Amino acid sequence: RAYICRIPGPGTEKLINRKQEGEVYKAVTALGITEELVYFNSENGYKISRYYNGARxxxxxxxxxxxxxxxxxxxLHNSGLKLNHEFDFGKELTGYEKDIKDVNAQIPFEDYPLVRMQVSEIMDWLSSLNRPKTxxxxDSVKDNFIFTDEGLRMIxxxxxxxxxxxxxxxxAAIYSYMSYDxxxxxxxxxxxxxSEVCDDGGIALEALSEDDAFAVVTAYMGMGGLLWSLWGVYKMALGESFGDYTLKMYRYFKDSYKILRKLEKI
Known part of the structure; x- marks a missing residue:
């Protein structure tokens, strides 16, 4: 058998909590939807997993x-599995802002102070919905789904x-540069x-109309776009190159905000 070894790149220790990642793998293993994990070090993030011949x-x-x-x-969403930590956009944004400052870099967007106020509007609206958490x-991008001889896996x-x-x-949408349509x-x-456990949209779409579901996803596209734009700024400060990726992600926030205003959600 062949194996893949992950050695985390520079700066990732500030972005990723490896102990939490290890807890995730323990939780989801029973679902049979991940790659086969051989070794995981929660201190340094080193990971060895099975290499799937012919996977794409x-x-x-x-x-x-x-x-x-x-x-x-x-x-995954309807599995009922629970973790001891949440993914919180507000905390993540604040963390990335600090990381950028710590490496003496600048957020290059002139209207960022305005955008930061608009973030609060979106977050307040999302909070008012009391959305379920699963x-x-x-990071549900197409590259993290691999087809193997043994079925589809998420990595x-x-x-x-x-x-x-x-x-x-x-x-999933913003990484693939999907349009809102x-x-x-x-x-x-x-x-x-x-689904084996539900005949409809499941917990994610429960009690939501198509229009409301679109509005919620649009809000998260904006928040995700902003978050990954800051991720790109931080990575570029460490010497990596991302082309126009950060601008495209930033644009998702601005476009999403406009749509939510038009829909009178904020």
Whole structure:
């Protein structure tokens, strides 16, 4: 057998809590949806996992593969598994801002003070909804779904925590640079994905109309876009290159805010 060894890159120790990541793997192993983990060090983040010959990343552009990925996400969300930590956008944003400051870098967006006030508007609206929290992957991008000879697997659980399950749909969308019309279709695919425990959208879409679900996912797309734009700023300060990725993510926040205003949610 062949194996893959992960050696975390520079600066990741400030972004990732490896003890929490280890707890996630212990919790989700029973679901049979992760890669086969051989070794995990919660102190330094070193990880050894099985290498799957012939494995490939999912393609969200193929309807059958998108449906398969959403089915796996729905299985995770409706599993009833609990973690001892949450993924909190407010805390994550504050943490990234501090990390950027600690490496003597600047947030390069001129309107960031205004955006930070708009964040509060979105967060207040989301809080008022009292959305359910389930175990969520958070980094549910197409590259973290791999098709193997033994079925579909989800990898890279570094950011996973208890959160609104619709966060996973938002993260899936922005990494693939989906349009907001495509996001409406994504929500439908998730709602219609087969499940062993429910006949509908499950806990993520319970008591939500299509329009309301779109608004919530749009809000998380904005928050996710802003978060990953700051992640990119921090990484670039450490010498990595991301092209126009940070700007595209930042744009998701601005576009999402405009849509939420138009929908009179904020």
């Amino acid at each position: 990343n999912a393609d969200y552009g193929k309807p059958e593969e998108l449906s398969a990925c959403m089915t796996l996400l729905k299985k 175990i969520a992957h958070i 890279d659980w570094e950011y996973a925590g208890m959160a609104d399950p619709l966060v996973d749909l938002a993260m 495509e996001v409406k279709e994504l929500i439908k695919v998730y709602a219609e994905a087969p």
